[in-house]
Amino acid sequence: MAALVAGSLLNLSNNPHWFVRGWDFPRTQIVGLSFVITVVYFISMAVSAKPIGTTTDVVMATLFVFLTIWHGIRIFPYTRIAPRQSLATEHVNDDRSIRIVVSNLLQENEQHELWLSTIRDVDPDVIIALEVNQRWADALESLSATYPHVVACPQENCYGMILASRFAIESSEIRYLVQSDIPSIDAVIRIKSGELIRVVGVHPRPPEPVRDQDSVPRDAELLLHAEQLREETLPVIVGGDLNDVAWSRTTRLFLQISNLLDPRRGRGFFNSFHAQHVWFRFPLDHIFHSRHFTVREIHRLREVGSDHFPILIWLQLEPEKKHEQPAMTDTQEDHEEAEELIHRASESEANA
Structure with missing residues (x-):
């Protein structure tokens, strides 16, 4: 004890x-x-x-x-008894909605068809797939008729990713904000109503004993995204395996600085890892959104052979609800802490 x-x-x-x-x-x-x-x-x-x-x-x-x-x-x-940070959608408008699946595939996972059938069943509009190597990128080609718009960055180091969309991608960029082998995908997507939204896929490397790596690179990448998205005027969605839990100091700092909302607050843990061990589960796969959106649904999907469950969220664009969904407040000390972490990560990468 x-x-x-x-x-x-x-x-x-x-x-x-x-x-x-x-x-x-x-x-x-x-x-x-x-x-x-x-x-x-x-x-x-x-x-x-x-x-x-x-x-x-x-x-x-x-x-x-x-x-x-x-x-x-x-x-x-x-927990479900806590106040919700993101409002539930009251008036459905399919033209202004977007369904996103975030899924860490597990690079070694060879159950391609199980994962592909899950995607076909839930039929999302956008997929953020993580741990994508060339083998998985080839498997995803079978979805190209449904998701013709793709930003692909397959890698063999467990940090490759793909963003696939049935909606047009107006612009996109593969970015390496902190570490030269850890990408993120930043895309602007035009939904059915014709409105633009910014979707960011992330998968920072975790603190781990194998590499004797601390949490600075992970934290710095999240906080760099937070600072850059803070002043974004477009509606924003950030999704990925953050290798961090929802209740950590870093995740709270990310929300405070970015002004984004966490739809799990007041709805549940949605533990996505580890899929094979009930006693060892944490909410590692996250989807955050700006105050432009309300939540229609959020679900953890079935096991797909990975050590992560996919997470599905269905959001609806309702910017008129912004003022009813206050973001977490930030302080000068929060920004100073973020700047310190970003500076330390920059120095560490420069000396690597």
Whole structure:
């Protein structure tokens, strides 16, 4: 129990080391594990007929309550009893709507037809596919009749991506904002009503022990997008595998600086990873949108052979609702923190 408390308190640090930032992820697991430990402890006390109410008993109960409250406060905004940040659509207008699927395919996944059949079944307007290598790019060719407009950047390093659209792509750019082998796709799409929207696909590299990489490059890429999108006048959608959880400091900072909304707030976790392990799931695949949109639907789709579930969102363009959907507020300190992270990432890449 002491280890869970110590790890939880590491979140107070801004240290970007992968071990420190790794404790951002398992908040629900920590609460569940602390509950199990506490129950087992008190059952063992009862079975051994030891008196209840000792100092150790009080400490165990106190630590459990602390962990539940500590993590519960951070998880609560993503429960269905919390207020929704994005409004639900009230008056349907298909000409002003867009359905997007974000899907990390898993580069090694060879169940192409399972994934393709899922896409055909849900029939989105736009696909943001991640971990696309040439083999997966070839498989996606079978969808070209439905999605003739494509921005493709296949790579063999698990960070290739494709944006495919049934709507016309008016302009697009493949960008490498922080690391020379980590792309993002930035496109302007004309929906059925003729209106333009900006869609950005992202997949930053996570903090990880294998490369001994900290979270600075990931955080810097997200915050660079946030700063660039902040003053965008077009409606904006950002989607991808952020390799970060919804309740992390970085995700909150991204929302505060970008003025975008998180449609999961008040709707649920929509845990997308890990598809094969129920006990080890986190909301890693994200879709954010500007206040121009309301939400018609959001779903986690079926397993497709990847370690990630695809996420589907159906948004409707309703800019008249902007003032009813306030974004998270930012401070000067937030911008200073973002600038520091971006500067550190720039220096690190220059010295690499």
